Amino acid sequence: MTKVNIMKKMPEKVIIPLKQHDGTACDPLVKKGDMVCEGQKIGECGVYNSASVHSSVSGEVISIEEAPHPNGNKVNSVIIQLSEEPECVDFNPKDVQDSELADFIKDAGIVEHYGFPTHMVLKPEGKKIDVVLVNATSSEWIGGHYDTPSQYSSQMLDALKLLMRASGASKGAIVLRNDDLESINAFDGLNYDGKPITVAPLVGKRKINYYFKDMSSDIVVVSQEHIYGKKILDLFTYNVTGRKVSFGCVPTDVGVAICSVKSAKALYDAVNAGKPYIETVVSVSGKVNNPQKILVKIGTTFKDVIEECGGYIGEPGKLIANGSITGVAQYTDEVPVSKTTTSIYVQSADEVVRGESVDCTHCARCVDVCPVNLIPSRIAAMSDQGRFDECRQMHIMNCVECGRCAAVCPSKIHVLQLIKYAKNSIEKAYEDLAPKESPANLKLGCGCSGGE
Amino acid sequence: MTFTISAPPHRKEAITFKKMTWAKVIALMPVVLLSVYLFGLPAIGLVIASILAAVVTEVAIQKAFNQKITIDDGSTILIGLMVAMIIPPEAPLWIPMIGSVFAIGIGKHAFGGIGSYVFNPVLAAWVFLSLAWWSIMSPLSYPQTTALSDLILETGAGHIAGVSPLALLIPGCILILLRYVEWRIPVSFFLTTILLAVLVGDSLSYVVLGVVLFGILFLATDTSSSPVTKNGRVIYGIVCGVLVVVYGHFANYVDAIFYGLFLANCVSSLIDNNTLPESYGTETFLQRKYKRILSKVPFKDRLEVLLND
Numbered sequence: 001m002t003k004v005n006i007m008k009k010m011p012e013k014v015i016i017p018l019k020q021h022d023g024t025a026c027d028p029l030v031k032k033g034d035m036v037c038e039g040q041k042i043g044e045c046g047v048y049n050s051a052s053v054h055s056s057v058s059g060e061v062i063s064i065e066e067a068p069h070p071n072g073n074k075v076n077s078v079i080i081q082l083s084e085e086p087e088c089v090d091f092n093p094k095d096v097q098d099s100e101l102a103d104f105i106k107d108a109g110i111v112e113h114y115g116f117p118t119h120m121v122l123k124p125e126g127k128k129i130d131v132v133l134v135n136a137t138s139s140e141w142i143g144g145h146y147d148t149p150s151q152y153s154s155q156m157l158d159a160l161k162l163l164m165r166a167s168g169a170s171k172g173a174i175v176l177r178n179d180d181l182e183s184i185n186a187f188d189g190l191n192y193d194g195k196p197i198t199v200a201p202l203v204g205k206r207k208i209n210y211y212f213k214d215m216s217s218d219i220v221v222v223s224q225e226h227i228y229g230k231k232i233l234d235l236f237t238y239n240v241t242g243r244k245v246s247f248g249c250v251p252t253d254v255g256v257a258i259c260s261v262k263s264a265k266a267l268y269d270a271v272n273a274g275k276p277y278i279e280t281v282v283s284v285s286g287k288v289n290n291p292q293k294i295l296v297k298i299g300t301t302f303k304d305v306i307e308e309c310g311g312y313i314g315e316p317g318k319l320i321a322n323g324s325i326t327g328v329a330q331y332t333d334e335v336p337v338s339k340t341t342t343s344i345y346v347q348s349a350d351e352v353v354r355g356e357s358v359d360c361t362h363c364a365r366c367v368d369v370c371p372v373n374l375i376p377s378r379i380a381a382m383s384d385q386g387r388f389d390e391c392r393q394m395h396i397m398n399c400v401e402c403g404r405c406a407a408v409c410p411s412k413i414h415v416l417q418l419i420k421y422a423k424n425s426i427e428k429a430y431e432d433l434a435p436k437e438s439p440a441n442l443k444l445g446c447g448c449s450g451g452e
Numbered sequence: 453m454t455f456t457i458s459a460p461p462h463r464k465e466a467i468t469f470k471k472m473t474w475a476k477v478i479a480l481m482p483v484v485l486l487s488v489y490l491f492g493l494p495a496i497g498l499v500i501a502s503i504l505a506a507v508v509t510e511v512a513i514q515k516a517f518n519q520k521i522t523i524d525d526g527s528t529i530l531i532g533l534m535v536a537m538i539i540p541p542e543a544p545l546w547i548p549m550i551g552s553v554f555a556i557g558i559g560k561h562a563f564g565g566i567g568s569y570v571f572n573p574v575l576a577a578w579v580f581l582s583l584a585w586w587s588i589m590s591p592l593s594y595p596q597t598t599a600l601s602d603l604i605l606e607t608g609a610g611h612i613a614g615v616s617p618l619a620l621l622i623p624g625c626i627l628i629l630l631r632y633v634e635w636r637i638p639v640s641f642f643l644t645t646i647l648l649a650v651l652v653g654d655s656l657s658y659v660v661l662g663v664v665l666f667g668i669l670f671l672a673t674d675t676s677s678s679p680v681t682k683n684g685r686v687i688y689g690i691v692c693g694v695l696v697v698v699y700g701h702f703a704n705y706v707d708a709i710f711y712g713l714f715l716a717n718c719v720s721s722l723i724d725n726n727t728l729p730e731s732y733g734t735e736t737f738l739q740r741k742y743k744r745i746l747s748k749v750p751f752k753d754r755l756e757v758l759l760n761d
Contacts, residue, residue, distance in 0.1 A: 235732065238732065315453075316453065316455065317455070317456055318455055318456045318457075318458075318462060319455050320462050324461065324462045324463045325460060325461040325462070325463065326460050326461070327460060327462065328460070329455065329456065329457045329458055329459075329460075329462065330455060330457070331455055331457050332455065333453065333455070345462070347462065347463075349456075351463075352456050352458075352462075353458070353461075353462065353463070353464050355464065355468070358469055358522075358525070358566070359565065359566045359567040359568070360567050361469060361566055361567045361675045361676055362567060362675045362676050362678070362680050363469075363472070363634070363675040364634060364675070364679075364680040364681075364682075364685065365631075365634075367680050367681065367682060368634070368682070372732050373729040373730070373731075373732055374729070375680060375681060375728065375729070377680060378680070394728065395729075395730075395731040395732075398731055398732055403460055403461035406460075406461050406464065407461045407463065407464045407465055408464075408465050408467075409464070410465075410467050410468050410469045410471070410472055411468075411469050412464065412468065414459070416459075416460065416461060417459050
C-alpha cells in the first residue's frame with residue numbers, strides 16, 4: 001500500500017483559482033484585505049455548470065488577480081497570505097436528503113479529475129442516470145490516506161452508495177484494474193451489508209449487466225485492463241457496460257455516470273465530516289530528491305510541493321502537470337495545485353524530447369499500440385493535409401488521446417498533435433452546424449437513444 | 453529558472469528510424485562476412501561498388517532537388533547492400549552499380565523517397581537487372597538441395613544472400629524479438645510457404661533456401677511497401693507465400709522469392725484499404741450473422757445468458 005505523506009511545512013501563500021473545472025468561473029465572495037479561515041467558501045456561481053471554491057487555509061486575501069493555472073492558461077484567482085494561527089470553520093457531519101445531494105455536492109466544490117463538476121455528472125439536466133461507475137483504474141489509492149485496505153474498500157462502497165443516492169441510479173459498480181492486486185485483495189471477500197463481495201473480471205461479452213444478474217446485487221466490483229488517455233470515458237463506458245457512446249455524446253447520454261476515486265472520497269468526507277473539497281493527493285515523480293505521494297492543500301504552488309519533496313535534482317528542464325504522456329508542460333513553478341491536478345512530473349534538461357520528425361515509413365508501430373484500433377499514421381497524414389472528413393470516416397473521434405502512437409513513433413512524427421488538431425476542427429464544424437432553435441425536423445448532434 | 457514548454461507526450465521511446473535501418477545493416481553483416489570467406493574478394497567488391505553507387509546517386513539527387521542529405525539514416529546504405537546481396541558473386545562490378553543507381557533513382561526517389569515508394573527498390577532493381585542482363589543475373593551455381601541440414605548450416609552457392617540461411621535466420625529473429633521488425637508478415641509468410649510447399653509436394657530443402665529466408669525476413673518486412681493494418685499484414689504474408697510457392701513450384705524458388713514479393717508489393721495498398729479497422733464495438737460480419745441466427749431460435753429464455761451483453 002502506497003504511503004501518502006501529509007505536507008508538513010505550510011506554504012507562505014496559496015493561489016486558489018476561481019475556476020477549477022470545465023464550467024463557468026466562480027465569482028469571488030471575498031475582497032482584498034479580508035481574513036478567511038480554512039473551509040470558508042470564497043467563490044460561488046449561480047449557474048448549474050459550476051462548483052464552489054473554498055479556501056484551503058486561513059489567512060489574509062492579498063489580491064484577486066489573474067494567475068497561472070496548471071492547464072496552461074491564466075485564471076482569476078484568490079491569493080491568500082497565511083496567518084500565524086490557523087483558524088478553521090467547524091466541520092460537522094451533515095445529514096443530507098437524497099434530493100439535496102446534488103446541490104450539496106456543488107456546494108462542497110467537488111469536481112472530477114477530468115474537469116467535470118461531479119453534480120453535473122450525477123444529475124445532468126434532462127438526462128436520466130441509471131448506472132454509477134467509480135473508476136479506480138487510474139487512481140486507486142490516491143483518493144486519500146487510509147489506514148488499512150479494508151477501510152479503503154468499505155469507504156469506497158459507502159461513497160458509491162452516496163453517489164447512487166445523489167444520482168437516483170439503482171445500480172452501481174466499482175471498476176478496478178486487474179493488475180492492481182492490492183485493491184482487488186481489499187475488496188475480495190469483504191462483507192458489505194451482509195453480502196460477500198467478489199471482484200469479477202470483465203471478459204469478452206461479460207459486461208457489468210451480466211454480473212448484476214449473476215450476483216443478484218445492485219452493487220458489484222469488477223476489474224478490467226488498464227487503459228489511460230484524456231478522452232477515455234467513452235471507451236470506458238463501452239468496456240464496462242457495453243453501451244456505445246456515439247459521436248458528440250457523453251456517457252451521461254446513455255445513462256452512465258463515471259466518478260473517480262478522488263471525488264468519491266471527497267463526497268464521503270463532505271457528508272461524514274462536513275469537509276469541503278480543499279485538499280488533494282498529488283504524486284510527485286521524476287527528478288526530485290524524494291518522490292512520493294503527498295496530501296496537499298489546493299492552491300499550494302508546485303514550487304512548495306517540490307520543496308517539500310526535497311527540491312529538484314540539478315537544473316530542471318521541464319515541469320509537467322498530470323502525467324508524462326498527456327500532461328501539460330508548465331512555464332513557471334508558481335502554479336497552484338488545483339482540483340484537477342493528479343501528479344507533478346519533473347524532467348531534467350537532457351531528458352526533454354527534442355526529436356526532429358522525418359517522413360513516415362509506415363512501420364505500423366502506432367497501429368500495434370493503439371487501444372481503440374485506429375491507424376494513427378494515416379489519420380495524421382490526412383490531418384496534415386486538412387482532410388478532416390476522411391479522418392472522421394476512419395473513426396478519429398474514438399481516439400482516447402493516450403499519446404502512445406506519438407511515443408513509439410520511430411520517425412518522431414507529432415501524431416497526437418495532428419490527431420487533436422483534426423478532432424478540434426471536426427468538433428468546431430459541428431458546433432457551427434448545430435441550429436440554435438431547431439426550426440425543422442432536422443436533428444443534429446447527439447443520436448444516443450439513452451440506454452440500450 | 454526556465455522551463456521548456458512543449459506539447460505532450462513528454463516522454464518518447466528511444467527508438468528512431470535511423471537506429472532501425474542501421475540495425476538491419478548490422479544484422480546482414482554475418483552473411484556478408486561469410487560470403488567473403490566463401491566467394492573470396494569479388495563478393496566484397498560487389499558490396500562496396502553497390503553501396504558507393506547508391507550513396508553517390510542519393511547525394512546527387514538530393515543535391516539536385518535541394519533536399520536535405522539523408523545518408524546518415526542508413527536507408528541508402530541498406531538498399532545498396534541488399535542490391536549487392538541478390539546479385540551473383542561472379543557478376544562484373546558495373547552490374548551492382550547500375551542496380552543501385554536504378555534502385556535509388558527510380559525505385560526510391562522517383563516515387564517520392566522514403567515511405568512513399570510502392571515497390572521495394574531492391575526488388576525493382578532485381579527485376580530491371582534480370583530483364584536487361586538475364587545471362588549475368590543467373591548464378592553459375594545454385595544451392596545443392598540435398599539434405600535439409602546441409603542447407604540450414606551452409607551452402608556456399610547462389611547469391612550472397614543465400615550463402616548461409618542460419619546466418620540470416622538468427623539475426624533476423626533477433627530483430628523481430630527486439631521489435632525492430634514486426635512479426636506478423638514473416639510469421640504468416642513463412643507458415644504459408646511451408647504449408648503450401650508441402651501440399652503441392654515440393655521438398656522442403658528446395659524451399660528453405662537462404663534467399664527465401666532473406667526475402668521473408670528482410671525484403672517482405674520493408675515497411676513502406678507492406679500494409680499497415682494488423683489484419684492486412686497477415687493477409688500480405690499469406691499472399692506473398694502463395695505467390696512464392698506458385699512461381700517456385702513451376703520454376704525455382706530463388707527467382708520466385710523476388711518475383712513473388714514484387715507482385716505482392718503491387719497489391720499491398722489494396723490490402724491496406726480493404727482491411728481498415730472498424731470502430732471499436734462494431735460487430736464483425738460473423739458476429740452479426742451469429743446474433744441474427746440466435747435471435748430466431750425459439751426457447752429464447754434459455755439463451756438469455758448468451759445474448760445478454
